[in-house]
Amino acid sequence: MSGPVLFSIFINYLDTGLEGILCKFTDDTKLGGAVDPLKGRNALQRDLDMLEDSAINNLMRFKREKCQILPLGWGNPGCSYRLENEMLESSAMERDLGVLVDGKLNMSQQCPGSQEGQLCPGEHQAKH
Numbered sequence: 001m002s003g004p005v006l007f008s009i010f011i012n013y014l015d016t017g018l019e020g021i022l023c024k025f026t027d028d029t030k031l032g033g034a035v036d037p038l039k040g041r042n043a044l045q046r047d048l049d050m051l052e053d054s055a056i057n058n059l060m061r062f063k064r065e066k067c068q069i070l071p072l073g074w075g076n077p078g079c080s081y082r083l084e085n086e087m088l089e090s091s092a093m094e095r096d097l098g099v100l101v102d103g104k105l106n107m108s109q110q111c112p113g114s115q116e117g118q119l120c121p122g123e124h125q126a127k128h
Contacts, residue, residue: 010058011024012024013054014029014051014054017050018031018047018051019033019043019044019046019047020032020043020044020047021033022047022051025097029051030096031044031048031051035071035076035077035079041077041079041081048081048082048083052083052084062084064083064084064086064088067083067088068088068090068091069081069088069089069090069091070090070093070102071090071103072103073103073104073105076103078090
């Protein structure tokens with residue numbers, strides 16, 4: 001078996017007991033959930049604490065410097081979270097599996113120039 005497959009089997013239990021949604025892809029883990037002003041924020045922080053405890057118990061650790069918060073949606077309060085007793089930084093945009101994602105799920109940054117009516121590489125304009 002290859003390393004990523006073994007690692008996926010090893011971390012398969014991580015989402016047990018979490019209130020939020022955990023997405024796992026090889027060595028990349030994303031935690032998300034609906035955040036209302038206080039209850040959802042506290043639930044997401046508890047999930048982060050559980051993930052951190054689980055990593056410590058299994059002699060693993062998250063690369064905190066690679067962990068960032070990306071608030072999604074209109075009216076998102078942009079809450080603060082911590083990992084390893086340090087506050088996580090917020091990000092306006094992240095690359096996820098090669099796709100740029102911003103907080104409003106806007107795709108204009110995916111293809112520079114698309115706002116000016118230019119075509120993205122590989123995009124074809126229909127002719128009438």
